[in-house]
Amino acid sequence: MQFILILIVVMGGMGLSVEAGLLGPLGGEVGELWATFSVFGVGAALTFMLMLFFSPRNSPSFFKQPSWTLLGGVLGPVYVVILTFTAPVIGIAMTMISILMGQIAKSLLIDHYGLFGSQHRQIDRKRLMALFFIVIALILMAQG
Amino acid sequence: MTIIMIILAVIGGATLSIQAAINGQLGSKVGVFRCAFLTFSVGALITGLLIFYFEPRHALTLLDVPKWQLLGAMCGVPYIVIMVFAVQRIGTAVATVAVIFGQLFMSMLIDNFGWLGNDVIAFSPSRIGAVICLGIALYFIHASGKDTAKTES
Numbered sequence: 607m608q609f610i611l612i613l614i615v616v617m618g619g620m621g622l623s624v625e626a627g628l629l630g631p632l633g634g635e636v637g638e639l640w641a642t643f644s645v646f647g648v649g650a651a652l653t654f655m656l657m658l659f660f661s662p663r664n665s666p667s668f669f670k671q672p673s674w675t676l677l678g679g680v681l682g683p684v685y686v687v688i689l690t691f692t693a694p695v696i697g698i699a700m701t702m703i704s705i706l707m708g709q710i711a712k713s714l715l716i717d718h719y720g721l722f723g724s725q726h727r728q729i730d731r732k733r734l735m736a737l738f739f740i741v742i743a744l745i746l747m748a749q750g
Numbered sequence: 751m752t753i754i755m756i757i758l759a760v761i762g763g764a765t766l767s768i769q770a771a772i773n774g775q776l777g778s779k780v781g782v783f784r785c786a787f788l789t790f791s792v793g794a795l796i797t798g799l800l801i802f803y804f805e806p807r808h809a810l811t812l813l814d815v816p817k818w819q820l821l822g823a824m825c826g827v828p829y830i831v832i833m834v835f836a837v838q839r840i841g842t843a844v845a846t847v848a849v850i851f852g853q854l855f856m857s858m859l860i861d862n863f864g865w866l867g868n869d870v871i872a873f874s875p876s877r878i879g880a881v882i883c884l885g886i887a888l889y890f891i892h893a894s895g896k897d898t899a900k901t902e903s
Contacts, residue, residue, distance in 0.1 A: 619852025679792025708763020
């Protein structure tokens with residue numbers, strides 16, 4: 607059971623790479639913004655239906671939340687547009703590794719300073735090591 | 751050019767982790783699906799506005815390209831659903847490593863064979879070295895995720 611679940615999660619990750627692989631060439635044909643729009647448009651339609659059928663009832667309104675917690679959607683397009691730009695130039699694998707590096711570095715900062723309402727945590731040596739090896743991987747990839 | 755693109759992608763990753771932190775806050779209040787819906791609909795609104803004012807004309811539109819090229823979101827949204835179900839059962843640490851493994855494995859395949867209309871970037875010795883380094887990095891991410899799970903529980 608564990609194993610099947612892990613396999614499904616691996617497939618979820620593969621889906622993310624396929625998404626990046628589709629976006630690059632699409633952006634080249636119809637424009638980066640249109641390609642991004644296709645992802646968010648279809649994504650909004652799909653998640654609307656998920657929300658409609660599977661969301662717990664009586665969950666609090668968006669308008670009762672502090673407005674800065676609603677900013678996730680503003681940052682999403684930045685990421686997708688960048689993905690569409692970079693993937694055709696440096697390839698899917700290097701794009702993914704660079705993104706991973708950005709994520710790890712930023713998550714270290716977020717935890718360390720307790721930004722965005724997350725818990726304040728000591729700088730994590732293990733994630734620092736992870737970051738170090740990702741940088742080496744990037745250098746190796748860049749050399750071809 | 752390559753360096754600029756790498757830096758851009760790193761910034762993209764940083765943006766993604768800020769987004770994850772913010773959405774984590776919101777998701778714990780209103781639920782994951784409502785949070786995902788907000789993210790996608792606000793994203794669609796913003797890109798819509800940007801297209802309206804800034805996008806130049808293109809010879810092709812979204813309706814002209816082959817339909818399989820429009821499947822991007824269909825590959826991205828399942829990830830959200832999978833994570834919702836899997837994280838509770840296998841834990842954040844294992845789930846994170848499994849996702850990254852899947853991403854890297856598939857991206858190497860796409861590059862190597864030039865699938866989905868991408869340029870071919872063949873698998874090389876230095877790429878194998880990169881994969882090994884990433885394997886070690888994944889081990890550390892897993893180990894740090896375990897610590898996090900402990901302190902949170």
